[in-house]
Amino acid sequence: MITAAEQTRVDYLNESYGIKSWLLTKDHKRIGLLYLATITLFFFLGGAFATLIRVELLTPQGGLVSSETYNKLFTMHGVAMIFFFLIPSIPATLGNFFLPMMIGARDLAFPRINLLSWYLLVIGGLFALFAMLAGGVDTGWTFYTPYSTTYSNSWVIATAVGIFIAGFSSILTGLNFIVTVHRMRAPGMTWFRLPLFVWSNYATALIQVLGTPVLAVTIVLVFCERFFHIGIFDPALGGDPVLFQHLFWFYSHPAVYIMVLPAMGVISELVSVFSRKQVFGYHFVAFSSMAIAVLGFLVWGHHLFVSTQSVYAGMVFSFLSYFVAIPSAIKVFNWTATLYKGSISYATPMLYAFGFVGLFTIGGLTGLFVASLGIDVHVTDTYFVVAHFHYIMVGGTIMAYLGGLHYWWPKMTGRMYPELWARLSALVIFLGFNLTFFPQFILGYLGMPRRYHNYPPEFQVLHVLSTAGASVLAVGYLMPMIYFIWSLRYGKLAPANPWGASGLEWKTPSPPPLHNFDETPVVTQEAYDYSGVIGEEIEVG
Amino acid sequence: MSEHTEHQVDSALTYVLVFLGLIALTVITTAVAFVDLGPFSVVAALAIATCKMLLVALFFMHVRHSTRLTRLVMAGGLLWLAILIFLTLGDFMTRGVVGIPGR
């Protein structure tokens, strides 16, 4: 029952009004929402490019756009989705909002740097947006040299500057999270009582801090090469284009772990709440996050298997790539074991969690396919790879992101979303996703190259299936947009703990007050302690 | 949980001695560069530079009084730099070994 007193309660949303109170906020919760709005815009921008790509691929001869334009479409789809949606997504929205609350803190260690991080993302995004509107960039999101440095006539520098600036947004967020977790935990919140979502974001922050600067310096070198023709990546001048690839992938492989680790953190939370059970093997899951962060830095050469990288380096990177799959697998086993003899609820967040576990497993296993040198020679630069990473990024990360958004929506907004519509859209997304991307595994294996818009007619059926799936997926993504906004005004008012979940964030009202806790909590319980709450009803719908 | 380090004030003499050590190492590294040590020139230069770095870090940056976490952060940064350089060199230094063009 929501009392009248609670309805007039001051929380972080209504304690101040006006645009300045948002644009100059130091509150991690408001900054999380600023990020939510920004990355949603970029998600739809990237989605628009994806739509054009899939429409173009309906017919073997293309015809909707020229080859040059098609190159720009897939480049800008990748740039928008990776740098301006996926990399910030979970850490900057859900992480910003909940990491301080989960550890019992009033805010992050450096609130003003947190706000700066958001502004950097916006400014970087504006540079990239300018490049897209002014004519686009056509190098692929991977910017391989010497095409990007010498031959491309598109807006390479503007895009690269945008990514450079957004990179600093990522670095500062990572720095903030690391210091916060080390120095701002409430009394009694030991490392091994931390929610696994915190562990995941901490491991992610380590990657952000250690990897992103290398991307930054690589962009500086591309800039110098493009402007001054210094020869550093140009074979005609004594340089090596593969050096660019080493530098680029040193960041961009760990970047995929920046994208997936926080998602895994969300899944740990969801699987636990909606089975009413401790996460099985908590320590294993926590250490696996750290292992993924470390090992993820040792495998980048698997993107260079066919590039004239030496055979011996290829073998080393292949072996290490198999090795890095192990901690991910450990997590999947532990989530599954958590479900065993749990009291399972099929609320929307749990549906997304189930979807994640299945789709991430497929994505991860196909990663092992491409990690094998022999198979990779056959499938590299084909749709097999495209399908592999979309299973992880979309079937994995985006599903977890949506699951987390639904799970924490009541806490962030004080409103419940409509459960029936939410379950329906989860189903639509799951079906649409698989129809879009499963055919791409087959396409790739049969030889359909990526980044081509003309293809032999025998591939058309699979492409049409994929495009049909993309239409369904688009509908699935639009539905939450609509009902989340609807819920802000018409959704049922949410209690403090609608799911009966453990965790400090659920001990505050929904939405929380400005400083999160009236008194700094003292932690005495282990994480995911459901022993005392068996039988409590979960509020659904 | 953490050692309080801000109450340790080093003597001015300590800093002067470290400074003189740094100058001496600079003179040495410059002089040694004019001696033919073959492939060990690079080793010598890097070894001396590393000593200078350690002097600056331990004394001027107070790492010798710092928390374990600070030292871990510093070591981690150096380790990651080493990963970047040595794992990449693992490619460059083994090219052409197999005798197949482009491998």
Place this chain on the structure above:
Amino acid sequence: MASHSESLALREQFDTEAQQKEASTLGMWIFLITEVMFFGGMFLAYTVYRSWYPHVFAVASSSLNVYIGAANTVVLLCSSFTMVMAVRAAQLGKRNAIIWFLILTLVLGGVFLGVKAYEWNEKFVEHHVPGAGFHFEGVPQQGPAQIFFSLYFAMTGLHAMHMVVGVGLLIFLIVETRKGKYSASYMTPVDLIGLYWHFVDIIWIFLFPLLYLIDRHLKT
């Protein structure tokens, strides 16, 4: 709610000043290792190309004035000394000493940058600046020579940019110290900017031998 009235310097997200200082220090150290990785990419490029073109790199390196380079290294080491003395003065709460040592550091940093500008100008006059007008007489392979000088300018340029930022931070510190903002119990900004300054010095400690001292014994 914890009382925040003990000191104006305590920010509201922290419970104690000790916690704030530890957090700020950790934050600066993490920032410094991001800088290690940032410069690291260029050190990687240098390592690869020096291993590919050892002779060209040696000849190109010998066209740099080793005495000026060494002298500039000494200047920067002096500035690190004066910087740590400024931090020490802050730990002891000696306001005037802080200011004098910071000014000395600032002057020495300025000298370093001035000498660097002179060196670059020399390179410009000799047509050793990469780009359209590049020509290096010492070796037939212009491409690799240009790569050496590209790395020279990129690395010393990036280093110089960091020095300029450092100079700006020193000016900020001097102004704040004169206002009496720092004492033995609160000198965190002096401490942290000191860490940054020493880090920039460490980068130069590696740049000097790598750029100026390649096989000097070869040149008569």
